[in-house]
Amino acid sequence: MSELNLKALAAAVAGAVAVASFAAPSFAQGMGDSKGKEKCYGVSKAGENQCASANGSHSCQAQSKVDLDGNEWKYVEAGSCAKMGGKIQAFQGKGTPMKKNGG
Template identity: 40%
Template sequence: MKTSYLVSSALAGALALGCVAQAAAADEKTAREKCYGITQAGQNDCANLSGSHSCAGQATAAQSPDEWKYVPKGACKGLNGLSPAEAKARLGKK
C-alpha cells in the first residue's frame, strides 16, 4: 500500500515539473514590462514605488502612478500607462 503512494507521488511530481518547465518557457516567449498608473484598486502585481506596501493586490486607489501591473511589451503606452522612469519622475524619486 505504501509503495503505491510513493509511486503515485513520484509520478505526480514528475508531471508537475514538466508543466512548470513548459509554463516558464511560454513566459519567456511573451516579453512583459511593468506599466505604472493603470491598475485598479487591489489589482497591482507587486510592491509599489512609494513603499507603502510590498505585496500584490494591496493597491488602495485606481490608476495610482506608483502602482504597476505586468503587460505585454509595448502595450503600456496604449493603456496610457507610465514606464518605470516616468513613474519615478512623477513621484520625484531618483
C-alpha cells in the same frame, strides 16, 4: 499507513513529478517574470493595483488610493504598457492614457 504502502506512495509522487515537470516546465522557473506579461506602472486605477508599490507606501494589492499613480503597477500583456500610457519603471506623477481615436 495501511491503505497505501510507502513504495506505492513514492512511486505515485515520482510519477506525478515526472509528468508535471514535462507538462509545465515553466513552473520550475517560478513566477517572478511571467511569460508574456510585464509590470506596468501608472496604468492601474485606484484599488486595482497588484502587489507592493514601488515607493513602499503600501505592501499589497488593491491598496492604491489614486488612479494612474506612477508608483502603482499591474501586470499587462508584454508590449502594451506604453500604449496604455504607463511605463515599465516606477515614476513620479501619473500615467497619461491616450484618448481613443487620437482625440
